[in-house]
Amino acid sequence: MVIKKSLRTRFRYIKFRLLSAHPFHGDFEGELRAHINTLLGLSHAPSIKLLSFDSEGNGLLRCDSASFTEVRQAMLFFYDKDYRIKLLKSSGTIGSLIGES
């Protein structure tokens, strides 16, 4: 069965950088997901997926466009004394974010 393009889930892609005093050890995606779910509530848990995250802290996150604003705001509160997320750019197409320095 083919789903019409207008009925498919639309995604937004968020490019970010994790600024940290120390290299991040552990499950970054799990911690970020837990943080977002804590703030937004499990009943409004957005569909998010960490597409890439390199050793320098550059990452690319995919979320559904309906919850894009909430996810972006929740990411801004993912900080503490020794790390934070800096949002670099967001787009509706992944191609416009990949390849940019």
Place this chain on the structure above:
Amino acid sequence: MGRFFDLHVNFDWKDFSLEGYSKVFYSNVIAGGNRYDPARINIARVGNQDKPLPQKYDLIHFAGFNVDSDRLALVREKGRAVEVCVSDIKDALYAGRIHQVRFFCDALRTYKVPFVFTSGASAIYEVKSPKEIAFIGEMLGFTQQAVLDSMSETASEILGDKGWL
């Protein structure tokens, strides 16, 4: 627009221009024994609603985002601005009191009280760029433009009153 100021940081932040600020201020919080310091931005921290407002201050901060309409009207009459601090918003968010912040921000809009968004950062990893603060303000019902204006135009007026611009 174009010049942004963070009127409340709690550490010596040197490379603020990397985040898009023209200048940041290590402010003096008037609470307890602290007095008005003409060389710094003075933020009157008001907690108990029964106490009167201080005589002299540049910005007023309502602790716990508790405020009544009379006080807001008084602040507006005096031509002062209210501080909305991002670090306090984070605390309220984690404490499950974000509704209190929203109520507070609704009251600011209803009574047309000037406000200034500040980061309240105590370390380099707590700072936020003006655009990031605008995203946070959007969560509280402000437009991004209103938040950016608060850090630009309203902050400029405060600095102009002190003769620093």
